[in-house]
Amino acid sequence: MRSITAMVVVQIATAVLNILFKLAMEDGMNPSVLVAYRLLFATLFMLPLSFIFQRKRKPEFTWSLMLLALLSGLLGVVIPSILTIAGLALTSATFTSAAAVLTPLITFIFAALLRMESVRLGSSVGLAKVFGTLFGVGGALVFIFYRGKEIHLWSTHINLVSQPRDASTTTHHISVFGALLVFGGNISISLWFLLQVKISKKFGGPYWNATLMNMMGGIVAMIVALCWKRDLYEWRLGWNIRLLTIAYAAIVISGMVVAVNAWCVESRGPLFVSVFSPIGLVIVALVGSFLLDETLHIGSIIGTVIIVGGLYLVLWGKNKEMKSILTINSSDHIETNKTSKDITLNTLPPRLSINVP
Template identity: 45%
Template sequence: MGRVGNLIHGLKPPLLMVLVQVIFAGVNVMYKLAANDGMNLRIIIAYRFMFATAIMVPLALILERTSLGKINRMVLFQAFLCGLFGGSLGQNLYVQSLVFTSATFAAAMVNLVPAVTYILAICFKMEKLAIRTVAGKAKVLGTVIGIGGAMVFTFYKGIEINWSTDVNLLHHHQQQPGGPAGLSSHDTGKFILGAFLGFLCCISVALWLITQAKMSVKFPYLYSTTALMCIMGSIQGSVIALCTEKDWSQWKLGWNVRLLAVAFVGIIGSALLVFLVSWSVNLRGPLYVSIFNPLGLVFVAIIGSLLLDEKLHLGSIIGGILIVCGLYTVLWGKAKEMKQKTQLVPTSTADKESEGTEE
C-alpha cells in the first residue's frame, strides 16, 4: 500500500479527479447490478461504509499512528459531519430521490453540485467571486457551461448512436421494486418531493466538500480522515438501514453479485474514492473537486453502453463536449488564479523588506 500511496501522491490533481469519476461510474454500475438482484439499496450503503472501514482503519493505524494524539472533539465532530453529508445522508437522499422521480432526473440533479459548492464556498470565504477578473469570469462561465452540458446530456436525446457491444450484465432480468430502472413515479406530489430530495443531496455533497476542506486544515492526515469518515458513515448508514428494512434476509451476502457489488463500492467506491477526494480537496479546494462531477455522467454513459446495453444518443455527445469544455474553462481559470497568487507573494514580501530598510 506504501507503493500505491506514493503512486497516488505522484499523480496530478486533474488525473486524480478523472479517476474519481471513473470509480463513480463503476459504483453506479454495481448499484444497478445489486438492485437488479433484489438487494435493498440502503443496505448496500451500510455495507459500503463497513467494507471501507475494514480497509481504512488498519491503514490509518499503520501509516498515521501519530494522528491518534491529534484526534479531539472538533475532529470527531467534523468526521461525523463528513460521514453524514458525504456518506449516509447524501447517499440515502440520492436513493430516495430515485424512488420518487427517475434515475435520469436524479442524475441531472446531482450535477448541480458544482454550482451549490461554488455558492457555499463563497459564503464560507473559501472562494472569491472576483467576477471582474479574467480568472473569476472563467470559473463562473465554466461552471455554467458544465451544468448546461449535463442538462443537455440528460434531457436531450436526438438520434441514436449505434456502437453497442451487445453485452448486457443485467441479462434483461426484471427490475426489483427497489432498483433504479423502475423508480419513476407519475404522482406529481412524489415527483416534487423527489426533486426536493435530489436538491438536498446536492447541498449535502457540497457541505461534505466544504467540511472536508475545513477539517484538512487542522487535521492533515488523509488516511485517518478517511477512516474516521467511514466509521461514522457505517454507523449512520446501519442505523438508517435497520430502521427502514425489517427483512433480515436482505443482509445476507453469498458468493454472488451482491458480495461483488458491496465489496467494490466499499473498497474502491468509498475507501479509495474518499481518500482521493480528501487528497484533492487538500490540494486545490472544494470547488476544484466538485467541478469534475458532470464528467461522471460521461463515464456512466460510456460504461452503461458497453456493459449494460444502454443506448447513446446525439444529446449525449453534445452534452459530453460541453461538459469537457466547461471543465477545461474552470481549470484554466483556477490555474490563472493560482499563478496570480504566486506572483503576488514575492512582491508583498519584497515590499515588507523595503519598508523595514527605510525605517
C-alpha cells in the same frame, strides 16, 4: 507521469463503482442497506491503515471531534450515497457520472454565497467562473430533457440487467425525480467540501479523517437501514453482485482511491484532480451502453460536452486566479525583504554602512 497514471486509474475505478451500484440496485438491494454495509466495511478496512501510516497523527478523540465526524459523515457519505444510489436506480449510470462532474460547479456556487470564493464579475476570471457554472447547469438540463437521435456504438449489446425495463429507463431520458435525487447527493458533497476547509486539520490526517467519517456515518446509516428495512432477509449477503459491490466500494474506493486522491492533491493540487473527472464519465457512458443496454442519444452527448466545457472554464478561471495570488504574494515577499534590508542598512553606523553592498 505517475500522477497522470494514478488519476486515470482513479477515474476507471470510480466508473466501475457506478456500474456495480447500478447492478446491485437492479438485483433488488435496498440503498440504505448497501450504504450501511459499505461504510461498515470501509471502517474496518481504513482503521488499520490509519494506525499503520498515521500513528503519530492520531487525533484526540473528544466529543467535539466526534460530533464533527458525525456531521462530516452525514454530508460526505450517508446523504450523498443514499440519494445518489436511489437516483441511480431511476436514471442511468451515465447520467449519474455526468451529474458528478457538476460537483465543483455546485461547490463554487455555495462558496460564493458564503463569501468563501470571490466572483469579481468585472474580470475575466470572474466571468469564466460564472459562465462555466451556467454552462454546467445548462448542460445538465439538456441531458435530462433533450433526447434527439439514438447513437448505436456497438453492433451487439450485452445486457447484464436481469429485470426487463421499458425504453424510458434504458435511455438518458430519465425521470425528473431521479435527477433531483442525484443532484441532492451532489449538493451534500459540495457542502462537505466546504466543511472540510474548516475542520480537516482537526482530524490529524486524511486516513483518520476518512476512518472517523466512515465510522460515524456507518452508525447513522445502520440505524436508518434498520428502521427502513427490518426484514433480515434484506441483510443477507452471498457470493453475488451485492457482496462484490460492497467489498469494492469499501476497499478500492474508500481505501485505495482516498489515499491516491490525497497524494495527488498534496503533490499536484486540487485542480489537477478535478481535471480528470470527465474521464470517468466517458468510461461509464461506453461501458453502460455496452453492458447495461443504456442507449445513448444526441442529447446526452451535447449535454455532456456542455457540462465538461463549463467545468474546464471554471477550472481555467480558478487556476488563473491562483497564479495571480501566488504572483502577488511572491512580489510582496520580495518587497518585504527589500524593505527589511533597507531598514537594517539605515540603522547601521555610517562607518559600517558604506561597506555593505
